[in-house]
Amino acid sequence: MGAAKTGRPSGRRQALLQAAAEVFFEQGFVATSIGAIIERAGGSKRNIYSEFGNKEGLFSAIVTSTADRALSTLAIEQIEGRDLQETLTAFGRQLMAIYMSPTLIGVYRIAVTEANRFPDLVKSFYEQGPGRAASQLAEVLEGAKERGEIRADDCLRVAGHFVGMIRDNLHLQVVLGLRPPPSEQEVREAVASAVEIFLNGVRPRRDK
Amino acid sequence: MGAAKTGRPSGRRQALLQAAAEVFFEQGFVATSIGAIIERAGGSKRNIYSEFGNKEGLFSAIVTSTADRALSTLAIEQIEGRDLQETLTAFGRQLMAIYMSPTLIGVYRIAVTEANRFPDLVKSFYEQGPGRAASQLAEVLEGAKERGEIRADDCLRVAGHFVGMIRDNLHLQVVLGLRPPPSEQEVREAVASAVEIFLNGVRPRRDK
DNA sequence: CGAATACGGTAATGCGCGTTACCAGTCAAG
DNA sequence: CTTGACTGGTAACGCGCATTACCGTATTCG
Numbered sequence: 001m002g003a004a005k006t007g008r009p010s011g012r013r014q015a016l017l018q019a020a021a022e023v024f025f026e027q028g029f030v031a032t033s034i035g036a037i038i039e040r041a042g043g044s045k046r047n048i049y050s051e052f053g054n055k056e057g058l059f060s061a062i063v064t065s066t067a068d069r070a071l072s073t074l075a076i077e078q079i080e081g082r083d084l085q086e087t088l089t090a091f092g093r094q095l096m097a098i099y100m101s102p103t104l105i106g107v108y109r110i111a112v113t114e115a116n117r118f119p120d121l122v123k124s125f126y127e128q129g130p131g132r133a134a135s136q137l138a139e140v141l142e143g144a145k146e147r148g149e150i151r152a153d154d155c156l157r158v159a160g161h162f163v164g165m166i167r168d169n170l171h172l173q174v175v176l177g178l179r180p181p182p183s184e185q186e187v188r189e190a191v192a193s194a195v196e197i198f199l200n201g202v203r204p205r206r207d208k
Numbered sequence: 209m210g211a212a213k214t215g216r217p218s219g220r221r222q223a224l225l226q227a228a229a230e231v232f233f234e235q236g237f238v239a240t241s242i243g244a245i246i247e248r249a250g251g252s253k254r255n256i257y258s259e260f261g262n263k264e265g266l267f268s269a270i271v272t273s274t275a276d277r278a279l280s281t282l283a284i285e286q287i288e289g290r291d292l293q294e295t296l297t298a299f300g301r302q303l304m305a306i307y308m309s310p311t312l313i314g315v316y317r318i319a320v321t322e323a324n325r326f327p328d329l330v331k332s333f334y335e336q337g338p339g340r341a342a343s344q345l346a347e348v349l350e351g352a353k354e355r356g357e358i359r360a361d362d363c364l365r366v367a368g369h370f371v372g373m374i375r376d377n378l379h380l381q382v383v384l385g386l387r388p389p390p391s392e393q394e395v396r397e398a399v400a401s402a403v404e405i406f407l408n409g410v411r412p413r414r415d416k
Numbered sequence: 417c418g419a420a421t422a423c424g425g426t427a428a429t430g431c432g433c434g435t436t437a438c439c440a441g442t443c444a445a446g
Numbered sequence: 447c448t449t450g451a452c453t454g455g456t457a458a459c460g461c462g463c464a465t466t467a468c469c470g471t472a473t474t475c476g
Contacts, residue, residue, distance in 0.1 A: 028321060030239040033463060044425045045465085055464070113236060113321040115385040122384050130377055153401070161402055164372040169338055176330050177323040193361070194369055201409030241433060252455045253435080263434070 015041050021062045025106025029114050063121050070103045071129050076136040092166050092191035100181040134159045150202040165194040223249050229270045233314025236321050278311045279337050284344040300374050300399040308389040342367045358410040373402040
């Protein structure tokens with residue numbers, strides 16, 4: 001039955017992680033059976049237990065490694081430099097691309113679902129993902145504020161508004177499986193619209 | 209152990225729905241056991257099966273009834289009337305209150321979790337909740353646009369941006385159990401900030 | 417070439433769940 | 447007061463799962 005040949009242990013581990021991620025993200029922690037993972041990955045249950053200890057260990061390994069990999073590309077420093085509009089546009093597109101990727105949709109689902117069961121995982125996911133995005137953006141905004149380009153009381157709050165605008169109902173629809181992830185074109189349009197409103201919204205107004 | 213007295217069958221039904229909602233929303237569909245619901249509601253398993261057929265029936269009944277009740281208060285018509293800022297502020301607060309209520313947080317969690325298992329439930333939840341909020345707001349914006357109060361290409365998209373701003377990272381944090389729902393005060397501040405940016409953002413600009 | 421060892425697979429175990437068969441108590445009708 | 451049906455509870459059933467004990471096999475070292 002086994003299509004996969006037994007090879008180096010590290011290859012095995014990767015295949016296991018890959019298969020487990022798929023099943024966990026689709027079905028959730030409780031509904032996922034070790035058997036289903038093995039069916040997809042090949043090999044034997046025994047392997048999972050010697051590699052990860054138990055179901056929770058496997059789950060934690062998956063979530064952290066997947067989230068780390070997906071979120072590591074989230075860095076505003078590499079983008080900043082030109083004017084604020086370009087920075088926001090590029091950052092918005094990057095944010096959108098990450099949020100809408102099937103991988104992060106899966107992580108997001110699992111985080112919402114298992115928030116009670118794995119509070120530590122969820123906390124670190126938030127801090128490395130949405131939380132970090134907001135605080136990175138807040139720093140950029142702080143700079144712009146000091147330069148007088150924008151007007152804002154609380155930059156962190158305002159940054160939150162921006163990432164909220166980017167997420168929009170789009171993210172929710174994708175998470176709920178009501179529509180496929182947006183195309184490049186749709187991303188560009190949505191981000192452009194959000195950036196325009198946001199920028200106008202925070203630009204200093206003369207009449208006041 | 210049982211705190212609830214056995215009474216009329218309709219009271220029984222309500223108690224069952226109440227208890228089931230609590231457990232389902234906290235644990236998810238798969239992890240919730242009929243036994244746990246009975247433990248909380250009193251009575252016997254038999255009761256659930258004669259009243260709702262099976263676990264899925266109970267679940268569907270809960271989700272639809274809870275969502276209906278929580279979302280029925282979402283009506284922009286009763287608010288509209290004065291100027292746009294007041295309308296947006298009131299609508300934003302209402303939205304925030306509904307989104308952050310423990311009840312809707314529970315429904316939201318379950319919707320995200322069980323999107324694959326119950327696509328129809330999820331679809332109707334979205335359409336009655338976030339979807340309806342956006343389209344209602346879009347109509348209001350359409351009116352304002354015709355009156356020349358705002359400038360917008362696609363009102364539905366822009367409405368989506370507004371509700372996204374309102375949800376912010378706050379909603380995510382609450383859903384993930386990382387912080388308690390915001391106080392009245394916090395709601396007011398967040399909404400005020402979002403409305404200000406949004407309104408400035410969509411107001412017609414002279415220089416262009 | 418042979419034996420020891422470690423790894424991977426199969427099958428067993430114990431548990432918890434959804435669901436249902438069966439039984440006791442209760443209320444109404446005659 | 448008796449008897450019938452019906453509502454609600456207890457306990458059993460079958461199943462599927464996480465976890466583990468046990469065994470074959472391949473690999474490596476002498």
